[in-house]
Amino acid sequence: MRIQIDGRDVEFEPGETILEVARREGLEIPTLCHDPRLDPAGACRTCLVEVDGWRRMPPSCATKAQDGMVVRTRTERVGRHQRALLALYLADHVQGADACETGAPCELHAMAAKVGAPTDWTPLEPVRVGRDDPNPYIEFRADRCIACARCTRYCAEVEAVTAISLVGRGSKTTIGTVDASSLLDTSCELCGGCIDTCPTGAMTEKRPLLQLAPPERQLEKVRTTCNYCGVGCQLDLNVDPATKKIVKITSPPVGTPPNDGNLCVKGRFAYEFVEHPDRLTTPLVRGEDGALREASWDEALDRAARGLMGVKERYGADALGFVSSSRCTMEENYLVQKLSRAAFGTNNCHQCAAT
Amino acid sequence: MAGLVTTFGAGAMTNSIREIRDADFLFVIGSNTSEAHPIIAMEMKQALHRGATMVVADPRAIWMTNLAEKHLRLNPGTDVWLLNAMAHVIIEEGLTDEAFIRDNTEGFEAVKETVARYTPEEAESVTGVPAEDIRWTARRYATTERAGIYYTLGITEHSHGTDNVYALSNLVLMTGHLGKPSAGMNPLRGQNNVQGANDAGASPIFLPGYQRVDDPEARAKYEEAWGVPLSPEPGLNLNEMMKKVGGQVKGLFVMGEDIVISEPNVSRLEAGLNNVDFVVVQDLFLNETCRFADVILPAACFAEKEGTFTNSERRVQRVRKAVEPPGQARADWEILVDLAARCGADWGYTSAAEVYDELARFAPKFAGISHARIDEGIGLQWPCPDDEHPGTVYLHEGGVLRGRGAFQAVEFRPPIEMPDPEYPLVLSTGRTLYHYNAATQTRRGLGANAKQPAAFIEIHRRDARARGIESGEMIEVSTRRGVVRCRAIVSRQVRPGSIWMPLHFPDARANLLTTDAGDPITGTAEYKVCAAEVKKLDAATLDESEREPARFRGSYYAERGPV
Incomplete structure (x- = not known):
């Protein structure tokens, strides 16, 4: 089966949408409400294309490719539509890209600039309401929302808890919860997937905002592996180059294994421990009086080595036990077993997870 | 495993x-x-x-x-x-x-x-x-x-x-x-690197890559590489080791585990810890086990060091350093290298990548994996026997790895401890979404405390009513091994006769209650079944904060009350 897109003859698999075929071919069609993890909604109308013989322009995200179809994505009519549509969205949005981008980059502003949408249309009276929510992580900024419903569809389709949904009608359509309750009092699992999928930064992390962290564009991203459960989600630690501290955690692009752009509450938010004042910052040794006191690395390592070797001398190597950790790295586990086996001569080496 | x-x-x-x-x-x-x-x-x-x-x-x-x-x-x-x-x-x-x-x-x-x-x-x-x-x-x-x-x-x-x-x-x-x-x-797998810790040989019976310690050939390979004779005797598994602490086991080195929270029947373990000669703890925080430590070494967390974790699907992935560790804290691998040097073993590693290379060299399953290869793309799934191998998406394609899959006839054996008139309820323990294991990390976070501010136990309405217990109240849970106080959540999540408790809270350690009866092969303890009883606490014994019912927000299984 074949379709023609912008003059290119392309093969496709039955069931593929025009958008999927076009993106595979490297053709750019702008989208706002589209997320490959979600069922197509065709809600934002940004991805309309012309199809020969069709009077109306269909949304490419929700229209299946059909054999022999001739699709045009860059016509004058499509361009005129995109410019007018995005100008309307901008009028219903925080004015100015700089003012908007206090969190994640705003796809709307970027796209409007790309298609040359006018930015001087009279701003609409902001009528969309947000809500005060004492949950510690997720902030909803109604002035940035364009009601594309990516967050609510993610919540229903991917996380499958339906804690948030669209409420209200027309220009008052907003994102709400049952009885306008805090997310803490709903089925919300605080996974933050709404933040990840939001194209405009309307759903965003609360703590970086409170700490006046720089916008995401200015942060250094370090790709690493989550340190909680065994799924091994890939995540990006976002470091503020000025303070050298982790400001937030974001997920890598959709399609990155194993987590496909998803994270859970622990992966995305439970990094407060890294900077916690309770962290151990210096070696400690127990003194004669039974109390712990600070020590140098030299002193602590000497004490540790002498103590362990003393036990071996007095009772034999099998009087030692080495408890390694499934929270530490492969390399560290390798070294603990090597320490146990090669330096002390015992196989008494294990960790809590061998079932 | x-x-x-x-x-x-x-x-x-x-x-x-x-x-x-x-x-x-x-x-x-x-x-x-x-x-x-x-x-x-x-x-x-x-x-x-x-x-x-x-x-x-x-x-x-x-x-x-x-x-x-x-x-x-x-x-x-x-x-x-x-x-x-x-x-x-x-x-x-x-x-x-x-x-x-x-x-x-x-x-x-x-x-x-x-x-x-x-x-x-x-x-x-x-x-x-x-x-x-x-x-x-x-x-x-x-x-x-x-x-x-x-x-x-x-x-x-x-x-x-x-x-x-x-x-x-x-x-x-x-x-x-x-x-x-x-x-x-x-x-x-429950932890980030369960798979990797076992793969790397942190096991009493397996050298790295599941090569048995009692296999002379496997041992010979490592004896040559490491230049020392190795013990052919399988070691103690964790369950046995913990039971023998203070007896056979006189010295402990504990890295990144809070054993007096996470191990079962901890009152016995604590008694044992009072009888050992020497304990070293290496951790991020002054955890509960540090009470028994002679030396405490401050370690870097995952965001502060280089290395790899292997996930449940056998994918070896990179851990990368983003920020500096606090104060003098150092990566666990660096500490281990220095400790070994003081115990007479000069290993000479200068990076985590070198350690990985040695691990891969002698374990055929991982031979084709290196930090450099992972850095070029995404993580690699073992088996990955050589540098060209793309990794293995699913196992046993075209034949079971073992040669022939071994059926094992098994007969039912009841759990070690069943309910009786004195302890009529079955206690199971587990993990919740918001907390993680010993919770040294998650307790220091806002979300967990907003959702689950205190230790709790889930109990069915019928069992709660029979004991006059209301949701959110302080209760006492007891087994043959210990007693803890925590909040009750009257919940449809458990069935009559069963109670369930998360293990995360140091002020109500579920593992004071659990039995250390273990599986005869793996040593894994029976955290999921032991006999218990709960009772309402006399209001006179409660302090001010305990009298207020606790609030567990958005607990969709709670039946009524302020939860």
């Missing part, structure tokens, strides 16, 4: 996480997936969204049971009965894959003989699961091409944990649901 090595030849998820969304039948047993492995739960939800069928076998009602076609609510510890009865149905109704059994397995006759005695009707009386549901599940599992089994600690944290794994393996082998995409046997 040991169970699957015996039956299939490799102790890991046979499928990849990405394959779950394409499965047509999901059998989830002993896994509170949406809380313990939220991202795998999302994959399952996608499969359901596509039209897959899911059956959840669990004593508790969990979020996944809301989404399941059927919830097999078995009595705690009766898994072998349920699984053998499913095998019974599959054989009785002729749904076995005879060709797979003939070509790829051994020992089927013994299983056939054993499970013949496990009728679904009798299983119903033991497990509490209706016979018709057992039959239905067995049929759907056997007759669906892409059928996967997913399990976690609800299967393994029993005194018969390995038997449970054998019983599940039997189902896989008799239906041939192995060596194919989206069909297989998938233990979901």
